[in-house]
Structures are given as C-alpha cells and as structure tokens.
Amino acid sequence: MKDGYQLxxxxxxxxxxxxxxxxxxxxxxxxxxxxxGFFAIDNLCTHAEARxxxxxxxxxxxxxxxxxxxxxxxxxxxxxxxxxxxLASYPLRIEGEQIYxxxxxxxx
Amino acid sequence: MRVHNQVAQGMTKKSSLEPGTARAQGPATRDVLxxxxxxAPSPLxxxxxxxxxxxxxxxxxxxxQDYFDREMKSLWPRTWQWACREExxxxxxxxxxxxxxxxxxxxxxxxxxxxxxxxxxxxxxxxRLLDGEGSHYSQGFTCPFxxxxxxxxxxxxNIPGRWDFPHVTDATHGLQEVLCQRWGGFVFINMDRxxxxxxxxxxxxxEHFDAFPLDRRRIKLHVQKRLxxxxxxxxxxxxxxxxxxxxxxxxxxxxxxxxIFGKYVSRFIHNLxxxxxxxxxxxxxxxxxDPPMTEQEMLAGLAVEGRTLAEGETAREVxxxxxRENLGAELGVDLSATSDSIILDxxxxxxxxxxxxxxxxxxxxxxxxxxxxxDVDSCIFDLMLxxxxxxxxxxxxxxxxxxxSVEQSYxxxxxxxWLAPVYDEDTGNxxxxxxxxxxxxxxxxxxxxxESRIRRIYLTQEEFMQQAEERS
Numbered sequence: 001m002k003d004g005y006q007l008x009x010x011x012x013x014x015x016x017x018x019x020x021x022x023x024x025x026x027x028x029x030x031x032x033x034x035x036x037g038f039f040a041i042d043n044l045c046t047h048a049e050a051r052x053x054x055x056x057x058x059x060x061x062x063x064x065x066x067x068x069x070x071x072x073x074x075x076x077x078x079x080x081x082x083x084x085x086x087l088a089s090y091p092l093r094i095e096g097e098q099i100y101x102x103x104x105x106x107x108x
Numbered sequence: 109m110r111v112h113n114q115v116a117q118g119m120t121k122k123s124s125l126e127p128g129t130a131r132a133q134g135p136a137t138r139d140v141l142x143x144x145x146x147x148a149p150s151p152l153x154x155x156x157x158x159x160x161x162x163x164x165x166x167x168x169x170x171x172x173q174d175y176f177d178r179e180m181k182s183l184w185p186r187t188w189q190w191a192c193r194e195e196x197x198x199x200x201x202x203x204x205x206x207x208x209x210x211x212x213x214x215x216x217x218x219x220x221x222x223x224x225x226x227x228x229x230x231x232x233x234x235x236r237l238l239d240g241e242g243s244h245y246s247q248g249f250t251c252p253f254x255x256x257x258x259x260x261x262x263x264x265x266n267i268p269g270r271w272d273f274p275h276v277t278d279a280t281h282g283l284q285e286v287l288c289q290r291w292g293g294f295v296f297i298n299m300d301r302x303x304x305x306x307x308x309x310x311x312x313x314x315e316h317f318d319a320f321p322l323d324r325r326r327i328k329l330h331v332q333k334r335l336x337x338x339x340x341x342x343x344x345x346x347x348x349x350x351x352x353x354x355x356x357x358x359x360x361x362x363x364x365x366x367x368i369f370g371k372y373v374s375r376f377i378h379n380l381x382x383x384x385x386x387x388x389x390x391x392x393x394x395x396x397x398d399p400p401m402t403e404q405e406m407l408a409g410l411a412v413e414g415r416t417l418a419e420g421e422t423a424r425e426v427x428x429x430x431x432r433e434n435l436g437a438e439l440g441v442d443l444s445a446t447s448d449s450i451i452l453d454x455x456x457x458x459x460x461x462x463x464x465x466x467x468x469x470x471x472x473x474x475x476x477x478x479x480x481x482x483d484v485d486s487c488i489f490d491l492m493l494x495x496x497x498x499x500x501x502x503x504x505x506x507x508x509x510x511x512x513s514v515e516q517s518y519x520x521x522x523x524x525x526w527l528a529p530v531y532d533e534d535t536g537n538x539x540x541x542x543x544x545x546x547x548x549x550x551x552x553x554x555x556x557x558x559e560s561r562i563r564r565i566y567l568t569q570e571e572f573m574q575q576a577e578e579r580s
Contacts, residue, residue: 055245079240
C-alpha cells in the first residue's frame with residue numbers, strides 16, 4: 001500500500017479486549033483491540049523488555065506482566081512506574097476488514 | 109415499636125416527645141411499602157430507629173491532622189473494606205491494587221477457588237511492588253529494585269544471589285498476607301490478622317441481601333472522582349435525604365426511613381414515585397404542598413411518558429411495572445417477581461466505615477469513600493452502577509474506572525445520564541462545608557432521626573479507634 005503502510009492483519013483476527021503479537025521488519029508489534037478501536041504499539045516493555053503480549057489489555061491500558069508497568073495503548077504513554085519511557089506507537093489505517101500499519105513510529 | 113404515627117405538632121417548636129421519637133408528618137416510608145402492589149421483601153419492612161444522643165460533634169473530626177493520623181493508625185489497618193469485585197479477578201494472575209491512605213494491598217486470583225491479598229511491599233528492602241492502583245496482570249510478582257520475585261500464592265520464586273540470604277525462607281519472606289474474604293461478589297480485605305470474620309462484621313446484611321443479592325450484578329459503570337472534603341464529610345452527604353429539598357429541589361425524602369442495625373450497619377429507604385406533602389409542612393414556600401403533585405406528575409417525574417393513569421392507578425405501580433417490563437427485556441433479566449420498592453426506591457445500606465450498597469434496580473449504586481492519599485481535606489469517591497446480570501451469563505470484563513478531578517463535572521460522563529446533575533449537586537456543597545468547618549464557634553448539630561446514621565458512624569469510629577489504641 002502507498003505511503004509506507006503495510007497490511008498486517010484483519011479486524012477479525014483479534015477480538016475486542018484482546019491483543020495480537022506480530023513480527024514486522026524485525027520487530028515485535030502488538031496489535032490491541034480496545035473498545036475505542038485498534039491500536040499498535042511495541043510489544044517489548046520499555047522498562048525491562050518483557051513481552052506485553054504476555055500481559056493483559058484492560059480498557060485502553062496494557063499491563064506488563066513482569067514489574068507491573070502500564071501503558072496507554074492509544075499513544076504508548078506511560079501510566080505507571082517502573083517504566084519511564086513511552087512505548088513506540090504506530091499509526092493504523094483500516095479499510096474494510098484490513099488493518100494497515102505505518103512502522104515509522106510516532107514517538108519512538 | 110412503630111413510632112412514626114406519633115406525629116409531632118408544630119415541628120418548628122421543640123417537640124414534646126421523647127428525643128428521637130418525633131417523625132415527619134404524613135405517611136411514612138413503611139406505609140407506602142405496605143400499599144405496594146408487588147410486596148416489598150420482609151427486610152424492607154423492618155424498622156429499627158435508634159436515638160443515639162444529640163450532642164454536637166466536633167469539626168476537628170473532619171479537619172484535624174491528628175485525627176487523620178489516628179485513623180491511619182487505628183481505623184484503616186483494622187477494618188474490613190471492599191477492595192474490588194470478584195469479576196476484576198476472573199483469571200488466574202488477574203491482580204488489583206487497592207490503596208488506602210499510606211497503605212497499598214495487592215489482591216490476586218491464585219487459582220479458580222483462591223483469592224489472596226498481600227501488602228504491596230517487597231520483603232527485602234521494602235519497595236512498593238506494583239505502582240498504579242487498579243488492574244494488573246501477572247503470573248507472579250517481581251520487585252523492580254533487586255528482582256526478588258514471588259509466585260501468586262506469595263511463596264518466594266527467586267532471589268538473585270541466593271547464597272547471600274541463608275537467613276531468608278518462605279516463612280519469613282513470603283509476601284505479607286492480609287485477610288481476604290468475599291461477600292456478594294465483593295472482595296474484602298482486612299490488614300488486622302486478628303479481625304473478626306467478615307460474615308460477623310456484616311451483621312444483618314448477610315440475611316437482608318439474601319432477598320436481593322448483589323453477586324449477580326455486573327459493573328455497568330465505575331466513576332472515581334476526587335472530592336474537596338474529608339472522606340467522612342463526603343460520605344455523610346449521601347447518608348440522609350433531608351437535604352433533598354434544598355440541594356436537589358425535590359420533595360422526595362422528607363419522610364424517608366432511617367434504620368440502625370448494630371454498630372456497623374445502617375440504612376435509609378426513601379420512596380420514589382411517592383412523597384408526603386405533609387412532611388414538607390414547615391419547609392419554605394408552598395411548592396409540592398399546596399397543591400401537591402398529582403400522581404400523573406409523579407409518573408412523568410419517573411420518566412414514564414405518554415401513559416395516562418386510569419382511575420385508582422398510582423404513579424408508583426405503573427412506573428414499577430413499566431420499568432419491570434422495559435428494563436427486564438433490555439437487560440434480559442426476569443424482574444416479574446421483583447417488588448415495586450426494589451425496582452423504584454433509593455435503598456441504601458451503609459457498612460462501617462465507608463461502604464454503601466444499594467439493592468435497587470433504578471437506584472443500583474455502590475459507593476466507597478476514602479482518603480485521597482494522606483490529605484485530610486480531600487477524598488476519593490468510587491461510584492459504581494451495578495446492573496442485574498442475566499441468569500445464564502457469565503460476568504463480562506468489568507469496565508476500567510473513569511477518573512474525574514475535583515474540578516470536573518459528572519456531566520462529562522455521558523453514561524450517568526440523569527444521575528450526573530444529581531451527583532454534581534450532592535458534591536457541590538462539600539468545598540463550602542470544608543471551609544465552614546474551619547470557621548466556627550461550635551460543632552456539628554444533627555437531627556435525632558434523619559441524621560442518626562451519621563451519629564452512629566461517629567460513635568462506632570470513636571469506640572473502634574479507642575479499642576485499637578488500647579490493644580496496641
């Protein structure tokens with residue numbers, strides 16, 4: 001797709017309240033389906049690099065299973081310590097059932 | 109003994125009755141319940157008024173740092189308090205962090221049958237383990253300082269450089285467990301490991317709520333707001349309906365019923381769709397009294413539009429039936445046997461020190477008031493709307509709380525609908541009251557009946573803290 005967006009998943013691949021870990025350009029991206037919509041962030045916690053895909057999505061909050069850091073999946077911002085650095089967040093474009101991502105992160 | 113028929117004449121003058129026996133004029137709440145078409149369950153027909161004294165209560169209780177510090181030492185670490193709902197902990201590894209003043213508790217589902225609670229503190233050098241309050245998820249706990257870790261059951265999982273800690277065992281350095289018991293779908297904690305069991309503490313509530321259980325409710329909405337008042341002043345704004353006339357411009361509640369059940373539980377019941385014009389006899393103006401509202405007007409007040417009452421029909425029975433049918437269908441819940449009172453009325457049980465449970469359908473709230481960190485003059489008000497859950501459905505994932513600051517209005521939460529302005533009115537007096545607390549020659553005066561629940565909490569808290577201080 002033009003403008004650098006790549007097809008990564010279908011909207012039916014991940015139920016609301018769930019996440020899906022995807023490999024893309026050598027990095028792990030976590031696709032999150034919240035009530036507010038679909039969002040894509042880095043899968044590795046910025047604190048100690050635990051996999052957020054092994055944590056849980058609650059509302060718009062992704063919970064790290066290792067030290068309990070939490071991030072807002074909408075923009076990758078830190079919600080609780082011990083993390084201090086925001087997660088990279090990736091713009092999505094949804095056309096029909098197809099989800100496209102731009103891997104130039106907005107705040108990496 | 110039923111005392112409300114002993115109507116005091118000339119309520120502006122000092123009553124000639126024994127203190128605490130006077131009641132508002134006109135029909136009492138129980139009289140209304142007894143005429144309901146769908147009969148109220150027996151706990152709602154009990155009356156248990158108590159006269160507990162009429163001395164002023166010092167405002168220092170709400171403003172003093174010393175009193176707040178006593179609460180931190182002798183109240184919060186000693187009392188039962190609900191921390192979350194069971195559905196917050198649906199899966200093994202679901203975690204809730206509950207903060208109360210300087211204390212923080214981890215509550216987690218260890219397995220299908222077991223929920224445990226621990227102090228949120230590393231047993232090595234004391235670091236707080238999980239930062240944010242609310243939901244977390246993990247198959248264990250790891251301290252961010254030196255990486256000590258524990259299993260969900262609190263046993264040590266790993267200590268890096270174990271050779272240096274031959275003096276450390278599970279018995280000495282497992283997570284520090286606190287009491288954790290469940291009732292009505294709520295998970296309660298108590299930091300006092302010698303506390304009486306929760307069931308005994310709940311008193312009449314276990315039996316009463318058998319008639320209107322809360323475990324088959326789901327959290328429809330959770331709003332958590334900061335309020336500019338001491339936690340006790342804030343909760344006391346919700347403990348009587350005496351303020352309804354002035355604060356909410358409403359006739360309902362002037363004849364509300366107030367019950368005291370032992371030291372820890374109290375209740376009010378105030379009717380919707382019915383009120384006593386006589387109870388307003390010495391309130392300013394003629395509004396709602398001369399002429400009184402018609403049944404048709406009261407029906408409109410209950411948002412039942414386009415339905416003309418037939419001869420002999422009451423607003424209460426028609427509103428209850430309309431809600432029974434419409435809301436029952438909307439929620440997929442059979443409300444056919446649910447009483448008019450449970451459908452319509454504001455029925456509020458309070459559990460010491462800071463918890464409120466409403467078994468109603470139109471008024472289905474749960475409240476919790478607690479200090480905002482270590483600030484005497486502000487608090488956190490958790491408000492949850494608890495919707496009936498269809499019999500064949502499992503609890504859905506509960507919504508995350510919506511946070512409102514002191515300055516924000518409840519009207520920013522669309523789902524609150526008609527309740528939003530009511531909560532703005534209820535909380536709108538608090539800043540003024542807190543200012544007034546610090547600008548007075550005298551203390552707080554309470555009505556002997558309508559404000560008896562506030563005095564009950566005051567007396568219980570004084571006794572509770574004194575006993576704790578004697579023990580320590």
